[in-house]
Amino acid sequence: MNDMTASTLQRGSLPMSDLPATRGARVEFDHISKDYGDLTVLHETTLTIEAGEFFALIGPSGSGKSTLLGILAGFVPPSYGAVRVDGTDIVAMPPYRRNIGMVFQNYALFPHMTVAENIGFPLKMRGCSRGEIGDRVKKALAMVRLEAMGERRPAQLSGGQQQRVALARAAVYDPRLLLMDEPLGALDKNLREEMQEEIKRFQRAFGATVIYVTHDQQEAAFLADRLAVMRGGMLEQIGSPRQLYEMPGTHFVASFLGEASLLPVAEILAREGREVTVRTPGGLTIRALAPSRVSERRALCLRPENIALGAAAQGRDNRFLGTVEEAVFTTGTLRYRVRLPGSDGLVTVRVPSLPGIELLAPGSSVEIGWDAAMAVTIAED
Incomplete structure (x- = not known):
């Protein structure tokens, strides 16, 4: 015992x-x-x-x-x-x-x-x-x-x-x-x-x-x-x-609690209330939420289910043309790794696997987008 x-x-x-x-x-x-x-x-x-x-x-x-x-x-x-x-x-x-x-x-x-x-x-x-x-x-x-x-x-x-x-x-x-x-x-x-x-x-x-x-x-x-x-x-x-x-506060919490894409932030361009506009090292301008407790050393956290693909990306606060680098079918979902324009790396996207929806091939160009409320700035470790 x-x-x-x-x-x-x-x-x-x-x-x-x-x-x-x-x-x-x-x-x-x-x-x-x-x-x-x-x-x-x-x-x-x-x-x-x-x-x-x-x-x-x-x-x-x-x-x-x-x-x-x-x-x-x-x-x-x-x-x-x-x-x-x-x-x-x-x-x-x-x-x-x-x-x-x-x-x-x-x-x-x-x-x-x-x-x-x-x-x-x-x-x-x-x-x-x-x-x-x-x-x-x-x-x-x-x-x-x-x-x-x-x-x-x-x-x-x-x-x-x-x-x-x-x-x-x-x-x-x-x-x-x-x-x-x-x-x-x-x-x-x-x-x-x-x-x-x-x-x-x-x-x-x-x-x-x-x-x-x-x-x-x-x-x-x-x-x-x-x-x-x-x-x-x-x-x-x-x-x-x-x-x-x-609303994870740090890189560690964001990564530990589920899948997350983390993008570096080079500069904060503007702030209005809880929303900020930032520029990434690759030159992308992105709107996101910024909790007041987060320090000036920041990154952006994106959850894969909050990113839209193709026609669903229309009208989003942030929209970019990316390249599919990896496409995988998992139970009930399609999982993509999409490279952003510039040098800001990859983001993971999960969308429902619905009847009639084909899996995008690697190398395909695809529009991706997300609203400002779906991205949050976090403190870097």
Whole structure:
């Protein structure tokens, strides 16, 4: 069994929590940091997660997301700062008194126990009566729709069913917080998508605050109310999935959250409100949005679905005659790489693959266009 889980459960008869039992807890990281000698793996971080929120931490390996989660769970002692849950600083509180549920990538189920025994184990370690354990396990099984599986052992279940058992075990003692660390990483693509639906339904029914760690940006965007992109032990940007996708603040965020074409900006020619007119190194004049927070060192971010081809480019704020360098059919879409005039490189374009629409051949000239609202200036890394 995972050592983290074991350390939480091996204390014998315990109270359900030293903190008030509420549905959904508010979490505050106050200048929290973590050093290992001279190595800083988490720089000072301040972040508030609201009660009942589904919040995702995303970023590449080594970005600090699992360290932040481990500090909240009590498995990683911070070097500096405070962590408050509903106003109570829990940094000095041992993990088993924090009333926090955990779901791991490897499920961490006991192979020799039945499904019902696995789910009821946290209650048994907390000294609950047999009757209470039975009632809570029954409700937890119903919540994850495994009522008929209680007497089976984990090896008799599919990967998705084992993940549901792990969810039920994490929720059976009504934690206010549920932490998930790459919980779907061991599943194949189709099962991952099915379990994303399951987790979303589960969280809505359960009502707890969920903090979800993943490197999969699509998974985070589907599940989360808000997400934080982490990089190098720091928060790069926080917002709703749509805000971060449509208005990324940096090159890294733009590239990490889906496909993006990034064009260099040589000069800002004019500004009117949130809109700017810029010139690229290749001499193209482009209208775009410019968030006030972005520094003067800029690039343009274009999402492939926001660029129109051919007749659809007519009437757009920005229109250019480009050359198709690559044309690929993917499921439901046609994907092009189009070279802009001058020396400004390539942009990626995705259009629906509709009946009767032929794939443009490489070398073809094609008009492309997009509106000013579909391009955003971002800070260069």
